[in-house]
Amino acid sequence: MKAIGYKTPSPISAPESLIDIELPKPTPEGRDILVEVKAVSVNPVDYKVRSSTPPADGVEWKVIGWDAAGVVSAVGSEVTSFKPGDEVWYAGSITRPGANAEFHLVDERIVGRKPSKLGWADAAALPLTTLTAWEAFFDRLDVKRTVPGAAPAILIIGGAGGVGSIAIQIARQFTDLTVIATASRPETQEFVKSLGAHHVVDHSKPLAVEIAALGIGAPAFVFSTTQTAKHVDDIAELIAPQGRFCFIDDPSGLEVMKFKRKAVSMHHELMFTRSIYGTPDMEEQGKILNEVAIAVDNGRIRSTASQWLGAINAENLKKAHAQLESGSTIGKVVLEDFA
Secondary structure, eight states: OEEEEBSSOOOTTSTTSSEEEEOOOOOOOTTEEEEEEEEEEEOHHHHHHHTTOOOOTTOSOBOOOOOEEEEEEEEOTTOOSOOTTOEEEEOOOTTSOOSOBSEEEEEGGGEEEOOTTSOHHHHHTSHHHHHHHHHIIIIISOTTSOOTTSEEEEEEESTTSHHHHHHHHHHHHHOOOEEEEEOOSHHHHHHHHHHTOSEEEOTTSOHHHHHHHHTSOOEEEEEEOSOHHHHHHHHHHHSOTTOEEEEOSOOTTOOGGGGTTTTOEEEEOOTTHHHHHTOTTTTHHHHHHHHHHHHHHTTSSOOOEEEEOOSBSHHHHHHHHHHHHTTOOOSEEEEESBO
């Protein structure tokens, strides 16, 4: 089968950073399903792994990619939820070979049924970011539980990015919170408004001042998707006492003591945790994707795909990685079909 991989972690400009290769078609066992991949999208985790992580010992190639939509080709002997021919979407596991391949093995518990009203590329844009935002809101921040005296609002830092753009929609459609999103360019500000943000503030300016100017009070929740270290002082100032703060990036030197006086709880969301550790509630990811698929088909959630780069091959994946590494991407970058 066709696949894209690498032997040595490299910058995306290196010729060997991503290479078109041929690999044996895998066979599903146990609870695995074999998916014929129709489309993929690219996330920051892709370029972080590509630039830092070599293939496992004894393995020649490392294949990455953690967002896919496709058709079930075969199932393992213990699979109960899917059969060949089913259309699915999922984000996979970071501890296993990725979805930048014609056929991909994935545990059925972290797979959902693809929204029927989305094409392959539009569907592939959503799983990883959807799971990240959903888990951040309902498993980490527990947004259904109020914070006494706080404004019933959530600040989403990085509203135009992959996670931010679906987070705005989930917050609007599945909570009663006032949604404040950050964006600094005219085009990104219009984008987050179109997704349903009640307020848009500029993260190139001091966020605490920007939030105070809204006149709604201190928000109960802050969800930071990017540049958390840059904004940490403002977050500590603007969040309500006893508020809850979740971040998904990797801020170096984060000073947690800034939040002690307000008794703010801090949470780090990683949507791979359930699959890495095989947690007893691993199947929740399949349930989340199924619930969001219904919302998509009902017109409540839209795809965040914004750039289509053509077929799934090394040349186009290199373009996608370079685009994400530029830090200027709006929504998600997608690729469809192998060529």
